[in-house]
Amino acid sequence: MGLYHPTAEDFDLPTVLHALSDPQRLQMVRELAEAEEELPCSGFAVSVSKSTCTHHFRVLREAGVVQQRQLGTSKLNTLRRAELDARFPGLLDAVLAAGPAPVPA
Amino acid sequence: MGLYHPTAEDFDLPTVLHALSDPQRLQMVRELAEAEEELPCSGFAVSVSKSTCTHHFRVLREAGVVQQRQLGTSKLNTLRRAELDARFPGLLDAVLAAGPAPVPA
DNA sequence: GCATAAGTTTGACGATCGTCGTACAATGAG
DNA sequence: CTCATTGTACGACGATCGTCAAACTTATGC
Numbered sequence: 001m002g003l004y005h006p007t008a009e010d011f012d013l014p015t016v017l018h019a020l021s022d023p024q025r026l027q028m029v030r031e032l033a034e035a036e037e038e039l040p041c042s043g044f045a046v047s048v049s050k051s052t053c054t055h056h057f058r059v060l061r062e063a064g065v066v067q068q069r070q071l072g073t074s075k076l077n078t079l080r081r082a083e084l085d086a087r088f089p090g091l092l093d094a095v096l097a098a099g100p101a102p103v104p105a
Numbered sequence: 106m107g108l109y110h111p112t113a114e115d116f117d118l119p120t121v122l123h124a125l126s127d128p129q130r131l132q133m134v135r136e137l138a139e140a141e142e143e144l145p146c147s148g149f150a151v152s153v154s155k156s157t158c159t160h161h162f163r164v165l166r167e168a169g170v171v172q173q174r175q176l177g178t179s180k181l182n183t184l185r186r187a188e189l190d191a192r193f194p195g196l197l198d199a200v201l202a203a204g205p206a207p208v209p210a
Numbered sequence: 211g212c213a214t215a216a217g218t219t220t221g222a223c224g225a226t227c228g229t230c231g232t233a234c235a236a237t238g239a240g
Numbered sequence: 241c242t243c244a245t246t247g248t249a250c251g252a253c254g255a256t257c258g259t260c261a262a263a264c265t266t267a268t269g270c
Binding site: 127155177 | 227229232238
Binding site: 013 | 118122123125127128192194196198199200202203
């Protein structure tokens with residue numbers, strides 16, 4: 001059961017944008033970026049079922065956004081920050097910098 | 106028949122990412138960015154039907170990516186570059202800078 | 211061994227998406 | 241006026257998406 005991970009050269013911009021265009025996945029990516037460590041599926045504040053969580057992380061992984069590593073029954077997730085930056089410079093930073101909501105006066 | 110255009114503060118990141126995640130729309134945005142002028146729907150190299158073109162530009166417009174202005178029977182499209190940059194700094198640049206395909210040796 | 215915990219797989223569901231063709235509206239050229 | 245051009249509106253279609261529940265697998269703890 002080898003988890004598919006694309007190589008950085010195979011990253012596809014539309015695919016990455018699509019992966020990031022879902023609010024739940026965007027939230028997962030934000031949490032992964034804040035916690036500079038590996039996080040298991042169950043360590044996220046998303047309110048979806050386990051199977052949906054599995055699905056979202058597969059989309060993120062197959063797009064190249066995250067790396068997944070098995071450890072016991074857990075699956076640890078990491079942002080592929082360096083590779084994303086190399087392939088799409090500035091993209092991840094711009095996405096993460098975007099405030100969740102504009103703050104009015 | 107007022108064309109809906111969101112204000113910059115109402116731009117929604119997932120919505121914008123989704124608008125840009127379609128290859129055809131991404132291509133349209135690229136062409137719009139290269140030609141620093143207003144372009145009608147018929148001035149694009151996309152190979153889709155007229156109704157599909159209308160649909161794609163509506164998605165882009167409602168996400169805040171483009172501005173549309175009626176002129177005769179034509180509808181002129183412009184990138185809302187400044188507003189996008191203000192709301193999501195660096196995002197559009199990163200998307201446009203991403204080469205369409207990686208060039209192998 | 212047995213029970214618990216963490217994810218996966220499968221199959222389902224309604225919703226949305228990208229696409230098209232046809233019919234229609236509005237403008238500009240002869 | 242008539243006709244060509246440009247785009248919209250309206251369904252329609254198959255495909256994909258996000259979601260879930262139920263059954264299963266795999267490892268850990270007692």
